[in-house]
Amino acid sequence: MKRLLTAILGFILFIPMVSEAEVYITQEEFLAQRFAHLENGVQPEINTLWLNQSLQDAISSILGHPYPKLRLRYWRHGNQTVWFLDEIGKERPITFGVSVIDNRIDKIEVIEFRESRGYEIHMETFSRQFDNLTLTDDDKLSDHIDGITGATMSVSAMKKIARVGLTLHRLTTEE
Amino acid sequence: MKFKLALVAAAIMSCGVANSAEPTNQELLDLIKKQQQELKELRNAVEESDKKSEETIKAVEANMSASNTSNVSLGGYGELHYNNIEDNESIDFHRFVLFMGYEYSDDIRFFSELEVEHSLAGDGKPGEVELEQAYVEIDLNDTTSVKSGLFLVPVGILNETHEPPTFYGVERNPVEGKIIPSTWWEAGAMVNHKIADGVSFDFAINSGLEVPNDAGVYDFNIRSGRQKVAKANADSLAYTARLKYTAVPGLELAASVQHQSDLTQGVLSADANLYTAHAIYNTGGFGLRALYAMWDIDAFEADVNGQDKQEGFFVEPSYRFNDKFGIFARYNEWDNQAGSGNLVDTTMQQTNVGFNYWPHEDVVFKFDLESRSGAQDGNGFNLGVGYQF
Numbered sequence: 001m002k003r004l005l006t007a008i009l010g011f012i013l014f015i016p017m018v019s020e021a022e023v024y025i026t027q028e029e030f031l032a033q034r035f036a037h038l039e040n041g042v043q044p045e046i047n048t049l050w051l052n053q054s055l056q057d058a059i060s061s062i063l064g065h066p067y068p069k070l071r072l073r074y075w076r077h078g079n080q081t082v083w084f085l086d087e088i089g090k091e092r093p094i095t096f097g098v099s100v101i102d103n104r105i106d107k108i109e110v111i112e113f114r115e116s117r118g119y120e121i122h123m124e125t126f127s128r129q130f131d132n133l134t135l136t137d138d139d140k141l142s143d144h145i146d147g148i149t150g151a152t153m154s155v156s157a158m159k160k161i162a163r164v165g166l167t168l169h170r171l172t173t174e175e
Numbered sequence: 176m177k178f179k180l181a182l183v184a185a186a187i188m189s190c191g192v193a194n195s196a197e198p199t200n201q202e203l204l205d206l207i208k209k210q211q212q213e214l215k216e217l218r219n220a221v222e223e224s225d226k227k228s229e230e231t232i233k234a235v236e237a238n239m240s241a242s243n244t245s246n247v248s249l250g251g252y253g254e255l256h257y258n259n260i261e262d263n264e265s266i267d268f269h270r271f272v273l274f275m276g277y278e279y280s281d282d283i284r285f286f287s288e289l290e291v292e293h294s295l296a297g298d299g300k301p302g303e304v305e306l307e308q309a310y311v312e313i314d315l316n317d318t319t320s321v322k323s324g325l326f327l328v329p330v331g332i333l334n335e336t337h338e339p340p341t342f343y344g345v346e347r348n349p350v351e352g353k354i355i356p357s358t359w360w361e362a363g364a365m366v367n368h369k370i371a372d373g374v375s376f377d378f379a380i381n382s383g384l385e386v387p388n389d390a391g392v393y394d395f396n397i398r399s400g401r402q403k404v405a406k407a408n409a410d411s412l413a414y415t416a417r418l419k420y421t422a423v424p425g426l427e428l429a430a431s432v433q434h435q436s437d438l439t440q441g442v443l444s445a446d447a448n449l450y451t452a453h454a455i456y457n458t459g460g461f462g463l464r465a466l467y468a469m470w471d472i473d474a475f476e477a478d479v480n481g482q483d484k485q486e487g488f489f490v491e492p493s494y495r496f497n498d499k500f501g502i503f504a505r506y507n508e509w510d511n512q513a514g515s516g517n518l519v520d521t522t523m524q525q526t527n528v529g530f531n532y533w534p535h536e537d538v539v540f541k542f543d544l545e546s547r548s549g550a551q552d553g554n555g556f557n558l559g560v561g562y563q564f
Contacts, residue, residue: 022317068239070232091248091276116284116312116320123372126424146425149455150336156536 022113024122027084030097031075034082034107044077049172058171062139062163063087074172080106081169085161089115089154096158098165103173105133108162118154130158135166250274252338252563256345260545260555268294272307282314305403307360318369325362325404329377329417330431330451331355332466339561340539343493343503344527346557350487350509353523354468355451356398361413373422383413385440388476395445395482396511397470400438411437427455438472445474460501462493481517486510498536504528508549524549529557538562 025033035044049055049072056066067085075082080101086093092114099106108130110122120126126148134142141162147155198206251273257266269292276286287309293302310324327335333347334357351357363381370376384400385408387393402408417431433449453466469486477483487509495501510522529543541559 069236070239090250092278114281116286119369120373120421123422125373125422129424144459146458148421148424149332149427149457150421152341 022119022122024110024113025097027097027111030084030099030109030111031082034080034097034099035075035077038077042077044075044080044082047074047076047172048072049074049168055168055171058167059164062160062167067164072168074168076172079173081172083165083168084111085164087157087161089118089151089157091115094121094154094157096161096165098161100165100169103134103166103170105130105162105166107131108158108165110158115154118148118151120148120151121154121158127158130162133162133166135163135170139163139167246278248274248276248278250276250564252561254339254345254559254561257558258346258555259557260547261553262555267301284312286310286312307358320367322365322367323363325360326365326379326381328359328361328381328415328433329365329379330359330415330433330449331357331468332453332455332464333357334359338563339541339559340531340533340537340563343491343501343531343541344505344529344543344557345541345559348466348489348491348505348507349523349525350466350468350489350507353398353509353511354470354485354487355449356401359401360404362404362407363412365415371422373420375419375421377415377417377419379415381413381415382407382409383411383435383440384438386438386445388439388442388445394480395438395472395474395477395485397485408440410441411435411439425457427453429453438474443474443476445472445477447472447474460495460497462491462495462501462503464491464493465489478514478516481512481514481521483516484514486513499533500530502528502530503543520550522549523547523551525551527557537564 031044038044051059051067051069051071059067072083072085080099082097082099084095084097086095088094094110094115095112096108097111098108107127109127113119113122129143129145130141136142141159145155145159251271253271254269255267256269258264271291271294273289274287275289276284278284288307290305290307291302292305293300296302296304306325308324308326310322310326312320312322314320329335331351333342333351334355337347337358347357361379361381361383363379365377365379365381368376382402382404384397385402386395386397386400388395393399413433413435415431415433417429419427419429421427430452431449432451435447435449437443438445438447448471449468450471451466451468453464456463465488467486467488470484472483472485474483487507489505489507491503491505493501493503505527507525507527508522512519512521524547526546526548527543529541532540534540539561541561542556544556545554547553
């Protein structure tokens with residue numbers, strides 16, 4: 001009887017249901033939040049950045065591989081830019097939203113998480129460690145980020161994307 | 176209108192069009208219409224060309240990111256060890272591991288881990304080829320997923336996360352080898368439920384241990400009881416539960432309980448419980464790991480030599496100076512005969528002190544000094560190199 005109950009419980013556990021990859025915030029919501037300070041009717045410019053060899057080299061030096069796109073769309077208003085960037089944690093790409101103001105991280109958030117481990121990086125208690133960070137002279141983050149045990153690769157992906165966001169901001173806003 | 180016609184006429188003349196007679200207004204109107212038609216066709220051609228370019232760019236980008244969207248994932252890790260304890264020297268490619276996964280959909284995935292231990296497997300050889308993980312995982316919804324197949328038991332620190340760059344010390348801590356006993360995998364089903372952000376619960380129904388029980392020296396030796404899901408005796412199942420807290424960056428707190436309905440798989444009726452708890456805290460460069468584990472075995476045959484209670488703990492402070500270099504110290508203590516029936520002190524102690532050097536975040540070189548005491552003796556050092564990808 002005990003064995004039968006175990007088998008039934010096991011079967012119930014496997015009734016397939018459908019869910020989607022976790023979307024914590026949409027790109028539209030992230031943009032609305034980050035540009036909420038703009039006056040009514042003022043919209044950020046939408047720009048396209050073509051990833052030429054020089055830009056790919058800069059990104060590769062951070063990610064360890066070229067960015068798998070020919071161009072990036074980004075939003076800009078004055079000294080603020082917003083980017084949506086993907087990086088693989090352990091197996092699947094994680095989509096991040098990065099807002100940079102004056103070469104400082106305004107906010108970085110997980111937009112969509114597809115990995116099976118490491119979801120904790122989306123938590124505000126973790127992501128707020130990136131607020132106001134800048135790039136050092138050797139293109140590292142200006143402060144230490146406390147990691148998450150068992151989510152080393154997701155944490156690493158987020159740190160790299162923060163550096164890429166800061167690098168792209170500097171390259172697109174410097175005169 | 177006259178002005179426009181005059182301009183067109185002037186333009187035609189300036190282009191060097193040779194006309195002996197003045198064009199009529201009708202001729203000029205026809206010419207304008209013809210040019211408007213040509214402009215329209217050109218505009219359509221440009222739009223068509225833009226569309227084709229956009230589609231080409233998208234196709235190229237899709238190809239560029241093919242590795243990101245491929246359903247197949249590959250990974251692995253490995254570690255080479257040199258041990259010198261009391262001048263007993265050995266060198267061993269301890270573990271060579273390949274991961275392979277396949278994503279059937281966003282919600283259903285397969286994951287596997289195949290390992291070669293000690294380089295060479297076969298009759299009379301020191302190593303083994305082992306299937307350590309092979310399961311299908313289904314996300315039931317955003318907070319609950321289920322694994323079915325062969326998976327790592329959710330206990331302790333190293334059992335589920337043991338890639339060499341993720342821990343200090345050439346060898347894994349002995350408490351998680353002698354008491355827990357890592358690496359420990361079983362077959363069955365496991366549900367993971369996220370109660371809240373950073374708080375999760377696991378429950379597994381899985382195959383059980385089968386410890387030796389033939390009045391030999393390995394009786395009730397937990398590590399020897401791993402059946403490794405190899406034509407395993409499934410007479411008596413085990414039930415594992417874990418609660419984990421990771422809501423604060425750098426902090427992990429977890430506790431597990433496992434009930435084995437019979438450690439001897441129907442021979443002696445020896446039910447047992449494993450209790451484990453651990454804490455990990457990293458802030459700035461400072462790190463601390465601590466773990467306690469204990470078996471409580473309910474069997475007269477285990478009472479005789481004090482094997483009814485087996486327990487151990489370790490504490491490991493560390494300091495990481497930068498991305499590349501960190502130091503640690505670890506004190507381990509364990510006893511596989513901690514019950515009152517054992518009148519001899521069988522407690523083992525081991526202290527390791529050393530460093531890790533990471534030339535890359537996924538590659539590590541390790542060194543540590545080792546001092547054994549208590550019911551064992553020996554001093555020496557260990558060297559190692561490890562990687563993951």
